[in-house]
Amino acid sequence: MKISYVKTIDAVGKMLSHDVTRIVRGKSKGPAFKKGHVISKEDIPLLLDIGKEHICFLDLDQDELHEDDAALILASSVAGEGLALKGPSEGKYDLVASCNGLLKVDVEGLIKINSLPEVVMASLHTNSPVLEGEFVAGTRVIPLAVKQEIIDEAKKVVFEHGPLIRVLEYQPCKMGLLITGREIFDGRIKDTFAPVLKEKAAAYGLAEPLLDYAPDDAGLIASGIKALLDQDCGLVVVTGGMSVDPDDVTPAGIRLSGAEVKKYGAPVLPGAMFLLAYHEQVPVVGVPACGMFFKTTVFDLILPRLLAGEKMDGSKIAALGHGGYCRRCEPCRYPDCSFGKGVL
Numbered sequence: 001m002k003i004s005y006v007k008t009i010d011a012v013g014k015m016l017s018h019d020v021t022r023i024v025r026g027k028s029k030g031p032a033f034k035k036g037h038v039i040s041k042e043d044i045p046l047l048l049d050i051g052k053e054h055i056c057f058l059d060l061d062q063d064e065l066h067e068d069d070a071a072l073i074l075a076s077s078v079a080g081e082g083l084a085l086k087g088p089s090e091g092k093y094d095l096v097a098s099c100n101g102l103l104k105v106d107v108e109g110l111i112k113i114n115s116l117p118e119v120v121m122a123s124l125h126t127n128s129p130v131l132e133g134e135f136v137a138g139t140r141v142i143p144l145a146v147k148q149e150i151i152d153e154a155k156k157v158v159f160e161h162g163p164l165i166r167v168l169e170y171q172p173c174k175m176g177l178l179i180t181g182r183e184i185f186d187g188r189i190k191d192t193f194a195p196v197l198k199e200k201a202a203a204y205g206l207a208e209p210l211l212d213y214a215p216d217d218a219g220l221i222a223s224g225i226k227a228l229l230d231q232d233c234g235l236v237v238v239t240g241g242m243s244v245d246p247d248d249v250t251p252a253g254i255r256l257s258g259a260e261v262k263k264y265g266a267p268v269l270p271g272a273m274f275l276l277a278y279h280e281q282v283p284v285v286g287v288p289a290c291g292m293f294f295k296t297t298v299f300d301l302i303l304p305r306l307l308a309g310e311k312m313d314g315s316k317i318a319a320l321g322h323g324g325y326c327r328r329c330e331p332c333r334y335p336d337c338s339f340g341k342g343v344l
Contacts, residue, residue: 080163221253267321271298
C-alpha cells in the first residue's frame with residue numbers, strides 16, 4: 001500500500017479514500033466525512049478543527065483489501081441465521097439481530113479470528129436473549145488496508161466451525177403451568193406464582209399458558225403434568241415444593257409422571273433447587289419458590305434457550321455456575337448484566 005499526503009488546504013476536489021472521524025467529547029463520535037466524499041472549500045475549516053492538517057490517499061496493492069471491504073467479508077462470513085449487516089462506518093461492520101431470539105456465539109472460533117493479525121471481532125455474550133434490531137457484534141481490521149491472505153485465514157476458521165454468530169428465533173410454544181401447594185390448591189392463599197410466569201411467557205411472545213393446580217401429592221402432581229402434556233404443551237413448568245423438606249414432593253411427582261430428570265439442582269443463585277426433566281422431547285422444569293420472589297432467577301437463563309429449541313442437559317446447567325451468581329441490583333438490569341454470562 002502506498003500512502004500519499006496532501007495539505008488539507010490543497011485537497012479541494014479530491015476524493016476521500018476512507019472515513020474521517022470526528023469526536024465531540026460527551027456528545028458524539030462518528031464519521032464527519034465518508035469514504036468517497038469529494039472535499040470542498042467549505043469542508044476545510046471542519047477538517048482543520050478535527051486535526052486534519054493533511055489528508056492521506058491510498059493506493060492499494062493487488063493483494064490488499066480496503067478496510068471497508070475486509071470488514072464486509074469478515075461480517076458476511078461469520079454471520080449466520082437471524083442477523084443483518086449494518087455498515088460500513090469508520091471501517092466497521094455491525095451485526096444486528098433480525099428477530100427476537102437467543103444469541104449463539106462460537107467462542108472458540110471467535111478467539112481464533114481474534115488471534116489473527118490486524119483483525120478484531122467483538123460480540124455480546126453467547127446465550128444472551130436479544131431483541132430485533134439490537135446490535136450484537138461488530139468487526140473491523142486495524143489498518144486502512146489488510147492483506148488478502150489474512151482475510152482468507154479468517155474465512156478458513158468459519159469453514160471449519162460454521163457461522164460463528166447466530167440468533168436463533170424463539171419457536172412458537174404452548175406453555176403449561178402447574179402450580180403446586182396445598183395452601184394454594186385449597187384457596188387458603190392467593191396464587192402469586194402464575195402471574196409472574198404468565199408475564200415471562202408474554203415477554204417471549206407466547207400465548208396465555210394453560211394453568212392448573214395440584215396439592216402437595218406426588219401422584220396428583222404427576223397426573224397434572226400428564227394432563228398438560230396431553231393438551232400438546234411444548235413446555236411444562238411446575239412450581240413450588242422443590243426444596244429438601246420432606247413434604248416437598250414436586251421432584252417425586254415429576255419423576256412419577258414419566259419425565260426423565262436430567263439435573264436436579266443448579267449452580268445458580270437464586271435458583272439452586274431448579275429441576276430439568278424431559279418427557280420424550282418436551283421439557284418439564286421445576287421452578288423453586290425463589291422464582292416468585294426474585295425478578296431474575298435460573299428460570300430466566302433456561303427459558304430462552306428452551307424456546308430457541310436448544311436441548312438442555314446436565315452439563316449445560318453445570319456450566320451456568322460461571323456467572324450464575326446474581327448481583328441483585330436495584331433496579332434489575334437483566335439481561336444487561338453479568339448474570340448467566342458464562343461461555344457455554
